[in-house]
Amino acid sequence: MERLGSSYMCDLIIREFDKEDLDSVLDIEEKCFPKEQRYSVEVFIEYHKRDPELFLVAELDGKIVGYVIGAQIEDWGHIVSLAVHPDYRRRGIGESLLKNIEERLIKRRVKLLLLEVAVSNKPAINLYLKHGYQPVRILKKYYEVEDALLMLKLVK
Numbered sequence: 001m002e003r004l005g006s007s008y009m010c011d012l013i014i015r016e017f018d019k020e021d022l023d024s025v026l027d028i029e030e031k032c033f034p035k036e037q038r039y040s041v042e043v044f045i046e047y048h049k050r051d052p053e054l055f056l057v058a059e060l061d062g063k064i065v066g067y068v069i070g071a072q073i074e075d076w077g078h079i080v081s082l083a084v085h086p087d088y089r090r091r092g093i094g095e096s097l098l099k100n101i102e103e104r105l106i107k108r109r110v111k112l113l114l115l116e117v118a119v120s121n122k123p124a125i126n127l128y129l130k131h132g133y134q135p136v137r138i139l140k141k142y143y144e145v146e147d148a149l150l151m152l153k154l155v156k
Helices: 019-032 041-050 093-107 122-130
Strands: 002-004 012-016 055-060 063-073 076-084 112-118 134-143 146-154
Touching: 012 093, 019 041, 019 055, 019 063, 019 076, 041 055, 041 063, 055 093, 063 093, 076 093, 093 122, 112 122, 112 134, 122 134, 122 146
Parallel strands: 076 112
Antiparallel strands: 002 012, 012 055, 055 063, 063 076, 112 146, 134 146
16 A cells, blocks of 8 residues: 655555445546446456456545556556546546556566557556657557557566
8 A cells, every 4th residue: 555645635545446446446437438448347347356456546535536457467567447537637646556556567577568548648648658658559449439559668
């Protein structure tokens, strides 16, 4: 569990997802992504079952305001999804979630991290660039109605 304090946040906690968080995560998913890009309840439950240490939530003053899901495939890590409730953006929450999931994957000795992001999601692309991810290629129609940008980061 990670606690952060700043002028924006009284008490941000990054912790592992718990099944009681599901409704909040689904609400964030609905507010952050178009219908074609949203994960179902079953997908969230499956990721939690597979590797609970890589499904994290951001809790601010008792409210779930963001989440990140990671996965490990052999010696590489995948940032599956990262979302922050629109009312809580630009406060460093996405950055905290990203750093925390990266640390967990790096402790498992992954050699590279990868993610996909909608080409229209400029704030997310800028966050990933800031943290060392490099654009690799466009994935045509990755999302039903939109292309994605594949980004990689080599672990030192």
